[in-house]
Amino acid sequence: MLQIYNTLTKQKAPFTPLVEGRINMYVCGITVYDYCHIGHARVMVCFDVITRYLRSRGWDVNYIRNITDVDDKIIKRASENSESVEQLTERMIDAMHEDEDALAVLRPSQEPKATAHIDEIIALISTLVEKGFAYPASNGDVYYRVEKFAEYGKLTNQNVEELRSGSRVEVEEAKESPLDFVLWKAVKPGEVSWESPWGAGRPGWHIECSAMSKCCLGDTFDIHGGGPDLPFPHHENEIAQSEAANGCTYANYWMHAGPVRVNSEKMSKSLGNFFTIRDVLEKYNPEVVRFFLARVHYRSYIDYSEDSLKEARVMLERFYQALNGVAECEFSSEDAANAGINDFEQRFIDAMDDDFNTPKAISILFEMVNELNKFKKTSNASAAAVAHKIAELGCVLGILQQSPDAFLKGDDKEGELSAGDIEVLIQQRVTAKANKDYAESDRIRDELVAQGIILKDSREGTSWFRGS
RNA sequence: GGCGCGAUGGCAGAGUGGUCAUGCAGCGGACUGCAACUCCGUUAACGCCGGUUCGAUUCCGACUCGCGCCUCCA
Numbered sequence: 203m204l205q206i207y208n209t210l211t212k213q214k215a216p217f218t219p220l221v222e223g224r225i226n227m228y229v230c231g232i233t234v235y236d237y238c239h240i241g242h243a244r245v246m247v248c249f250d251v252i253t254r255y256l257r258s259r260g261w262d263v264n265y266i267r268n269i270t271d272v273d274d275k276i277i278k279r280a281s282e283n284s285e286s287v288e289q290l291t292e293r294m295i296d297a298m299h300e301d302e303d304a305l306a307v308l309r310p311s312q313e314p315k316a317t318a319h320i321d322e323i324i325a326l327i328s329t330l331v332e333k334g335f336a337y338p339a340s341n342g343d344v345y346y347r348v349e350k351f352a353e354y355g356k357l358t359n360q361n362v363e364e365l366r367s368g369s370r371v372e373v374e375e376a377k378e379s380p381l382d383f384v385l386w387k388a389v390k391p392g393e394v395s396w397e398s399p400w401g402a403g404r405p406g407w408h409i410e411c412s413a414m415s416k417c418c419l420g421d422t423f424d425i426h427g428g429g430p431d432l433p434f435p436h437h438e439n440e441i442a443q444s445e446a447a448n449g450c451t452y453a454n455y456w457m458h459a460g461p462v463r464v465n466s467e468k469m470s471k472s473l474g475n476f477f478t479i480r481d482v483l484e485k486y487n488p489e490v491v492r493f494f495l496a497r498v499h500y501r502s503y504i505d506y507s508e509d510s511l512k513e514a515r516v517m518l519e520r521f522y523q524a525l526n527g528v529a530e531c532e533f534s535s536e537d538a539a540n541a542g543i544n545d546f547e548q549r550f551i552d553a554m555d556d557d558f559n560t561p562k563a564i565s566i567l568f569e570m571v572n573e574l575n576k577f578k579k580t581s582n583a584s585a586a587a588v589a590h591k592i593a594e595l596g597c598v599l600g601i602l603q604q605s606p607d608a609f610l611k612g613d614d615k616e617g618e619l620s621a622g623d624i625e626v627l628i629q630q631r632v633t634a635k636a637n638k639d640y641a642e643s644d645r646i647r648d649e650l651v652a653q654g655i656i657l658k659d660s661r662e663g664t665s666w667f668r669g670s
Numbered sequence: 671g672g673c674g675c676g677a678u679g680g681c682a683g684a685g686u687g688g689u690c691a692u693g694c695a696g697c698g699g700a701c702u703g704c705a706a707c708u709c710c711g712u713u714a715a716c717g718c719c720g721g722u723u724c725g726a727u728u729c730c731g732a733c734u735c736g737c738g739c740c741u742c743c744a
Contacts, residue, residue, distance in 0.1 A: 212674080230744075238744090245744045275742070355673090358739075364672045365740075407742085429744025434673085436743095460675095461738070471743050497693090498683070503676085503737075513682060517693055523707060553684090561684050565692035575708055640703060647705075658707050665707090 204259075206425075207501060207557045209433055209456035210357055214557055217455065219424050224262045227253070228415040228453070230428035230436065231313065233270040234294035235279045238301050239476040240491075240506055241462045241469050245429045247492055248459040248500040250307040251599055252427075255554050258598045266418045267310040268411060269295060271317050272404055277393055287394050301479040304488040306600045312418055316410040320396045323405045323413040326447055327385045327398075335446040338400045339376035342388025348381040351442045357456060358434040383439055385409045408439035412452075416444065426453035430461040431470075460503045469506065477506065489601060489609065490515045496560050496599050515670040518601070518609065523667075524571040525593065526606035528578065531586040541577065541584040543591045546570050550595050560599060567592060610667035619653050628657070628664050 204217040219225055229249050232242055249265070256263045270276075271291040280290040302309070316323075327344055330336035335351060338344045348354050348362065355361055365381055384406040389395035395402040405413075415423065421444070428437065437456065444452040462469045469476045482491055494514035498504045538544070546566055553562035570592050577585035596602030614620045619627075627646050634642035647657050656669040 232744075233742090241744045243744090248744095273742085359673050360740075361672080367671085431739070431743055434739055435741095459744070461744080463737085466737080468738070469744095472741085473743095476743095501675090502683090505682090510682070513694065517682095520693075526707095559684075562691080565684065568692055572709095579709080635703080638703075644704070651706095656706060659702070659705080660707080667707095669706090 204256075204555045205557055206455050206457065209458050217424075219261075220422065220454070223260070224264065225256060225425060226264050226419040226423035227266065227425040227427065228411070228419055228423060229265070229267045229310070229426075230411060230432055231267040231269050232294075232298055233273055233275060234291045234298065235273075235276040236294065236471075237478040237480060238298050239469065239471075239478050240482055240495075241429065241476065242298075243301070243305060243479050243482075243491070244462050244495050244504065245427075245459045246302055246307045247305060247495040247600070249427055251496055251500075251560060252457075252558055253308065253310075254600060255558065255598050259551070263311075264419070265310040266312050266314065266415065268414050269313050269315045270407070270410065271295070271315045272394060273407060281392075297480075301483075304483055305479070305492045306488070306603070307492075308600075314414040314418060316405060316414070319410065319414050319417060320405065322417050323409055324386075324396075324398050326409060326413045326416065326443065329447045330385065330443065333446060335442075336385055337378065341376040342401050342403065343376060343384050344386035344400050345377055345382040346385055346439065346442060347378065348383070348442065349379055351446050353445070354442050355438060357438050357441055360434065360438065383408065383435065385443070408436055409443060411436075412440050412443040412447070415440075415453075416448070421448040422451050423453055425455045425457055427457040427459070429459055433458060458501070460499075460501050463503050463505050464507075466505070482511075486511050487515070487518075487609070487612070489604065490518060493518055493601055496601065497564055499561055500558055512670055519667075519670060521567070521571060521592070521596070521602055522604075522606040522609045524574045524578075525589055525602065526610065528574070528585050528589040529582045531582040533583040533587040533590070537581075537583040538587040538591070541581075541587045542573065543587055546573075547591060547595065550598075554598070563595075563599070567595060570595075612668045619650075619655060624650065624655055624666055628666065631657075632664060 205214045206217045207214045227249075229245070232238060238246075249267070253263050253265050272287060276287055276290060280287045283290060299309075327336060330346065331338065331344065334347070336344055336346050355365070362381065366379070386398060386400055386403050386409075387406055388400075389402040389404065393404070395404055415426070426437065426440075433456070441452050464475045464477075467473060467475060479491075490511060491514075494511050495504065497514060497517070504510075546569065550563050550566050553559045553566060556562070570588055574585055574588040574592065577588055593602050611621060627650060631643045631646040634640075634646065650657060650666070654669050655666050658665045658667070
C-alpha cells in the first residue's frame, strides 16, 4: 500500500488516486535565466525516482513539469547579455536538458512553458476578477485579493492576521492590502508583453502554474510537487487562485523535496553559495552525483561536500565491484526464488511504498550485494539471478545501468593515465612478479596507486579500476 | 515575532515500545608474495529532564541546541 507524506496534512497517508491506476502529477520547474544548480538537480532526481518507481509498479503516471520562461530575472538577465528573452530561455532550456540527460533524469510527460499559455492565464485571471477574487489596480497591475479567500494559508498554517503584521513585503500603493499578490504585471518600457483586458503586460509568477496545471491536468489532480522553498508563498497562492476560480480542491497530495545545504547553510541564489550541475559534473561521474542525491530520503536536508560525494562514489564502487565479473548464465525462476530474490524485491517495494524511502531501499540492495558476492563463489545461476535483480531494482532508482567496467575504469581524461598506459604497466608488473621481483612489482603498483589506479590480482589475472 | 522540521554509534544515514538497519572507517581472522577485491567474526548510538509503561532511542510534555519558510529562490 503506497503511503505518501502530504505537506497539507503534515502526515503520511495511503495514496488514493482520482482515477484508478492513473496519477496526474504537477511539479514546479525551473525559471530559465541561468544554469541549473545542484538544488534543482535534487528536485529533478527526486521526482524522477518517484515517477520511475510508480511506473515500475504499474501506475500510469502523467508527469507535468513547467518551465517559467518569462519573469523579472529573465528580462533583466537577457538585457544584461544583450540578447532577447527567447534567446536566453532557449539556451537555458537546452542546458537544462543536457544536465538532466547526464543525470539520467527522464523527461516529464510534458514541459509546458508559461509563454505558450498566455490565453489560459488571461482567462483564469478574468474568472478571478469576475468572482471578486481579483481587481485591476490604478497602476495597471491586477492583484489577487488574499483576504477574500477564507482558507488562505491552509497549506503552511499561516493566518492572515499574523502575515499582515509580520509582512516584509514592500507596500505597493496600488494594492488594497499588503498581502495581495500580483496576477498580471503592467508592461514597462522595453519589456516583452502581451495584450490583455487590463492593458499590455505579462503574467505574475504564481498564476502560470494554476493555468498550466488546469490546462494539462484539469481542475483537480493527484500530486503537486516542488522544491523546499515553494510551499509559501508560491503554493499557497496557487491554491488560492485555483480553488477560488474553479470552486474545488486543487491538488490532493502536496510533496516537497528537502533542501541542499553547503556548510550547514541552505544553498540558494541569494546567498550565492550554489554549485551548478555542470560545475559538479566536471569533477564527478554523473551517476555519483545522482546517487549522492538519491541516497538520502527526499524530505531530509542533504549536505553538499567533497566528502559526501566521495562517499557516494565509494558506495557505488561496492555495487559495481559486485556486479563485475558475474558470469553470463541462464537462470530459472526457481534459481531466482532459491536465491531469495522474491523476498528482497518485496522488501524493496515495501520500502519505496513507505513514502519513497530510498535509503532503506538502497540498504536492501546492499544486502543483495552481500548475497551476490557469496554466490559468485558458489553458484553461477544464483549469482546471475541476484545480479540481474540488483540491476533491475537499480533502474527504478536510475542507477547501476552502466557496465561495471565502464564505471570502474572511467573514461580516459586529460592529465590521467590512459587505459593503454595502464595495461602496459600491468604487463611490466606481471613480468616482474613472474620473476619474483616483488620490489619492482610493488613499485609499479605504487606508481599506479599514486595515479588513483587500484590493482586487483586474481586467478584470472590482474584487473584494475580508478579508485575514489 | 508567526508557522514548521530536526537531534541516532568515529562519519553518513534508515528504523523500531522489548533479538541485525545499511555503507564507510576501526578491530580480529581467511584469501594474497605483500596488497586490493571478497568472505567470516567483531566493537560501537539513540541531545537533556520528567511522564505513561512490566519495559522507551521509539509514545506524551518541558528544555537545550541546530535548521527551513515568512522577500526572488528548487
